[in-house]
Amino acid sequence: MPLSLIDSARHIILIIHKDPDADSMGSACAFYSYLLRSQKKLTLFCASETLNPDLAFLPWFDKITNRFPEEGDCMISFDCGSNERFGIESSLPLINFDHHKSNVLYGLYNIVDVNAISTTQVVYDFFVANSIKINGKMALSLYAGLLDDSKCFSAFRCDVTTFATAQALLGFGADHALCVEWLYNRRSLASMRLRGTLFREMKILLDGQLAFFDVQLSHLEDSGATIPECKLILEEALRMYTVKAGLMKIDHPYGGAKLSLRTDGSIDASKIMAPFNGGGHINRAGAQLKNDERQSAVDEIILMIKKEFV
Template identity: 60%
Template sequence: MPSSLIESSSHIVLVAHINPDADSLGAACAFYSYLLRSQKKISLFCTSNDIDQRLAFLPWFDKLTQRFPVDADCVICFDCGSYSRLGIDTTLPLINIDHHASNDGYGTHAIIDVSAMSTTQVVYEYFVANSVKINGKIATALYAGLLDDSKCFSLGKCDAKTFAMAHHLIQSGADHAMCTDWLYRRRSLASLRLKGKLLSQMKLLSDGRVALFEVTLGLLEETGATLVECKQILDEALEMRFIQAALMIIEHPRGGSKISLRTDGEVNAAKILKEFGGGGHATRSGARYKQNNDSELIKNLITMITKELV
């Protein structure tokens, strides 16, 4: 049982994934709040050094460390769809809490619910099952993950459970206004400039059902936009009526490229990028391609995607 492992541990490290988002870090921060009530040592760890500052409103954000504690005896990771997403190697007992379809259940214990909207929902249900009192800090951290992973409650996957959780969290003190202000009112000028350029270069393929974006290092430099900002355009491309998949190929500074794929769910993004060592969800997936042959890569990907179109 994960709870007895937590019980018997004295220094627990909570791990958010590489380049954390509101869900991964929100889940870790909520757990941090919860475990503070015990007599244990708790660390909040993430291997990335330039963490998205839009997440700075999360409780305990200032406790984040890049240094993995040497005396730790237990690790809990959040929203890491594959083991490599932790960004560290550990031999310690590991509890893997997640909602990614690609998660293979690595770790000593895995709590995975693929039907959950967010990893914070998996944590929320764990808290409810264990009668954990949800205070304002915990509620805000859990709510941030739910809000962001549900695309502000716009995904078709939102159901009664999603809204019941949101209702309970707001009642428990989740700060909705702060979450939306920090997560969605911090867009940079660079990202808007990039958006203009990317949209004018977008190609529509496969009878206009696949959108393709090619991002060079030059374009990123010229606009000053970050990779995260770059990928926002994929979700926007999917807002077009007939688009079923949006594909982005981003030139990598160390050669090769990064692949990002967003789909409507009919086309399984995780399945397509699995061949490239990628992981993620049916609707969103990413992978790293190490060869310098983008035209070949794009041709193959478009063929694979086209096969899945319905």
């Protein structure tokens, strides 16, 4: 059982995925708070060299390290559809907490609920099922993931469970205003400048149903905006009346590119990203492209989306 693996471990490594979001980091930080009670050695690991500063309000943000420890007894991953999201390789026994439809169940224990709106919802359910007391820090961390993955409770997937969990977490001390302020209301000048540029250059394809953004290195360098800020712009494109899907290619400084697909749910983004070793959810998915496949992959994906719309 997952709890007996945790009980028997002396050193537990908590894994946040590369390019972390509030869901992965919030889940890991909540679990970190819980495990602090057990007097075990803990490592809060994320392979990314830099972390999105908009997540600095989460408890234990300063404890996150990109150095994977040489020794440990078990690992727990959060919000990782595959172990490629870790950015490291390790054969330690693993507990996999996730909600991605594309999760390949790579753990020794897989606590995966594809119907959950966030991984923090899965972690919350685990805490409740095991009568684990939720303190203020845990509640804030879990609420941040719930808020972010539900797009500030605007996603169609929000249901009675989402709001019941939100209510419970607020009761345990989560601070709604703080989460909204850090995750939604704050925008850098750089991102506003880039937003103008990207919307001006956006291509509208497939009879207005697909918005395509081609983000080049110069876009990021000239504006100073970050990749997470680009993704907010992509999500905004879905607000247009006719747009059912948004596709963004972001060129990577070390070659290759990142692809992000967002949909209104009428087509399955994770299915479209699957042939490119990507994954995600119905509404959003991503993949990493190698240098030589950048353009062909974009053309192919646009064709796949076209077929879905017919």
